[in-house]
Amino acid sequence: MRPGAAVSVTVTPDEALARILRNVDALDVVDRPIRDALDHVLAEDVTAPIHLPSYDxxxxxxxxxxxxxxxxxxxxxxxxxxxxxxxxxxxxxxxxxxxxxxxxxxxxxxxxxxxxxxxxxxxxxxxxxxxxxxxxxxxxxxxxxxxxxxxxxRAGEDIRSGSLLMTRGQQVGPSEVAVLAAIGRSHVRVVPRPVIAVLSTGDELVEPGLSLGPGQIFNSNGFALGALVARAGGELLTGVAVPDSLPELRARMAELLEVADLVVTSGGASGGAYDIVGQLASREGMVESLAVRMKPGKPLAIGWLNRPPRSPTSGQGVPFIGLPGNPVAAMVAFELFARPTILRLRGIADLDAPTVTAIAEEDFSHHGDRVSYVRVSLQWTGEIFAATSVGLHRSGALSSLLSADGLAEIPGDGVGGTRGELIRVRLVDWSGGLRSHLRHAHQGSPPMREMLI
Structure with missing residues (x-):
């Protein structure tokens, strides 16, 4: 065994997610001004205290x-x-x-x-x-x-006093804010948005805007994962890179653990000789290394980290997810594991990503017992979606993300994924042009309501 290497437990993607979520609950309820309640999840039923209109x-x-x-x-x-x-x-x-x-x-x-x-x-x-x-x-x-x-x-023709308007677990959108204000509510009880600490590790990482040295690359993971955190409804704490230095990582992690509700890292957790995230996490909390039967995104570290003793919430652990370092693998693993965890922390009951059924426009490769998550574009044929792979299918090929509408889930048992067969596609909201692309390409198609994430 290499120095610093960890023994990995082999699991399926569903088993890995279950291990992460088994001790994760929604954050404690807070009272928020309705101006600040947008995109939060209600922690109470809301009934009307007055008629609307309140007079003829x-x-x-x-x-x-x-x-x-x-x-x-x-x-x-x-x-x-x-x-x-x-x-x-x-x-x-x-x-x-x-x-x-x-x-x-x-x-x-x-x-x-x-x-x-x-x-x-x-x-x-x-x-x-x-x-x-x-x-x-x-x-x-x-x-x-x-x-x-x-x-x-007439008074009460819109809303009658005492009527149930919103239910616990409902997300607050602009319409909910408008109605809350109209019935005189200044505050509402909600689950707060979780604070997510994102760290990228590696001596090779340089922040965008600086000059690259020999063997260096820009820190795309920190920015990509930060954007995914925002899309999932979390509040980003940081997205900077940390070098492969155990003292520096320990100091930065202790600082983040003061306030973070979830720590997500990319790189440094696969058990290699210089992969220090797994080493530190194992010392600072209860963390296990997993080998997930999926491609891309096989290495995964999950568990709980201890808050610093001086923290007001030092008795509470912080969930930890260590993602792979390759950019595409990190984003795929985020969708499968970090996104549902953030939704759980937000108090959202439905953690499943939206999916559609599509017909395979080509033969998709199988990889032993591993589920393949293939980046695909979708086109509406008038009857069903057609799925075509996009870009290079390597875990570091970023260009494919720009035209990916979803991830085709190709089973690892060698069955399915052949040209002309039906496949399941997990929709992703990665590209800024995704929504308009799907709306215009598939206007009027029956699954439209599923696609608007």
Whole structure:
């Protein structure tokens, strides 16, 4: 055995994920201002404390009238004027009207609103199609009949007080924020977004913007994984590279463990002589090395790291996932293992990635007992998706990521994946142009709702 090498346990991808998730729970609930609740998961049911609208109000600019006055052409005396945010002090009595703006409360005595364009100021030759004047006319003439309730939005017609609006586990989007504000909620109980520490290790790594030396490469993994963290709903703590130095890695890790809810590393965990992440993780917590039956992404380290003794939460462990160092392998392994872990921490119940069934446009290779995750592009044929491999199928070939719509899952038993057969494709949201590409290429196709991740 090489110095520093670790004994790996061989598992399937599903078994590896189960090992990671078995002790991972949603983060503790917090009270958030609704301005900051976007993309969080609700930790409570939300019921309406009031009606919406909370009072009868006008659906348009016009005049509040009594429908009984308008059985035929009629002149009405304008006795008042009310706009949104105010209440008319006058009452609509027989033969009178009150000018009213959209959203204003319906005055006493009125049972309908006639829109401004269907009225005419008495003595005027033209209709009132121009802008409303600041001062209402003294009287108006109306030629048309009107039914009770016309242009009135009734209290509670949208939302009734006491009705269930949102349920625990629901994600907060802009619509949820709008409704929460409309019913008067300033705060809401949610599961916080987890803080994810991302570290890339290797003496060969250089931050983008600096000059490359001999044998060096840019730190693409730190930035790629940071972007994937954001897509999964986590808050990125860092994405910098750390050299292959045990003291430096230990110091950086201790700093991150103060606040991180999950630590994700790339490189340095495969058990090689210079792979220090696995060595440090084994010293600082309970970590095991896995050999996952998948391609790419076979080496994986998982477990728990101890928080520093000075940390306020020192008694709590932090889940750890050590991904492979090759760029594509790291992104594939992130999708399979880190993404579901982040969703679990966020309190999301459904951890499964969206999938579609596609027909293989070529023969896909098998790799013994390992499941192959092949980058593919998808095209809608009018009846089914067609899957074609993209780019070089090497774990370091980054260019293939730009045109990959998904990962075709090719079983490791030698069955399936032949040209013309149906295959399962796990959709990924890696490219910024992915969504528009799929929308335009497959507009109107039945699985569209599955594809919009």
């Amino acid at each position: 109000n006008s659906a348009m600019d016009g005049y509040a009238v009594r429908s009984a006055d308008l059985t035929g052409p009629r002149e009405l005396i304008v006795v008042g004027d009310v706009r949104a945010g105010y209440v008319a002090h006058e009452e609509v009595r027989p033969g009178t009207a009150i000018r009213i703006m959209t959203g204003a409360a319906i005055p006493r005595g009125a049972d309908a609103v006639i829109q401004y364009e269907k009225t005419r100021a008495c003595g005027a030759d033209d209709d009132q199609s121009g802008p409303l004047s600041i001062m209402p006319p003294t009287s108006i003439r109306i030629e048309s009949r009107i039914e009770p309730g016309t242009n009135i939005r």
